[in-house]
Amino acid sequence: MAKETFCEADKRRFEKFKNFGLPHTFKKFGVALVALSILFLFARKLFDIDVAITLKFILKRVVLVGLLIIAISKEKVEDEMIRTIRGQAFSMAFIAGVVYTLIQPLINYIVALFVEKDKEPLTDVGDFQVLWFLLTMYLLFFYMIKKRL
Structure with a gap:
């Protein structure tokens, strides 16, 4: 051999x-x-x-x-369609996560300007927040796409 x-x-x-x-x-x-x-x-x-x-x-x-x-x-039945859906959901969640990570500090800054009336420096999004958002968005997209098909 x-x-x-x-x-x-x-x-x-x-x-x-x-x-x-x-x-x-x-x-x-x-x-x-x-x-x-x-x-x-x-x-x-x-x-x-x-x-x-x-x-x-x-x-x-x-x-x-x-x-x-x-x-x-x-899933109970793990076939090629489920793998394709997983790939789509992961890519959509990744894009949503990047957009969220880039925009959320700006939204927090703008809200702080109107609510607290003093300038607060931009704060970064934490690791828990980003990972939670990515995993939640993946699951949301996965089940939405799966239900649609």
């Missing part, structure tokens, strides 16, 4: 990575993670519960992990 060339092995690894996806059952786990984390974050704010900054940081990251699990979980 001939040894696999470096290019063939690299192509095989790339295909394996490209077709990676968690089983469909993980989608429920991701939804539960997101729901519980957001519920706890809202309850903390609603009932004025004092929580350590570390716990708030961890809960935000759990939301991101949950959204990622939902995004990379396979």
Whole structure:
């Protein structure tokens, strides 16, 4: 049996990575993670519960992990059409994320000028905000396109 060339092995690894996806059952786990984390974050704010900054940081990251699990979980029927929809949704979410990241600081600045009447320097969009927006937009676009077809 001939040894696999470096290019063939690299192509095989790339295909394996490209077709990676968690089983469909993980989608429920991701939804539960997101729901519980957001519920706890809202309850903390609603009932004025004092929580350590570390716990708030961890809960935000759990939301991101949950959204990622939902995004990379396979559908019940994973075919070429679903892969095409995934590609379209990822590209649309990426474009929306870039536009959001560029425009949001300007919107915050303009609102601060009218509301607070003093000039505040432009502030950058945080990592959590960008990642949350990208993953949420991906899921929104994916299910909208999937429902339309």
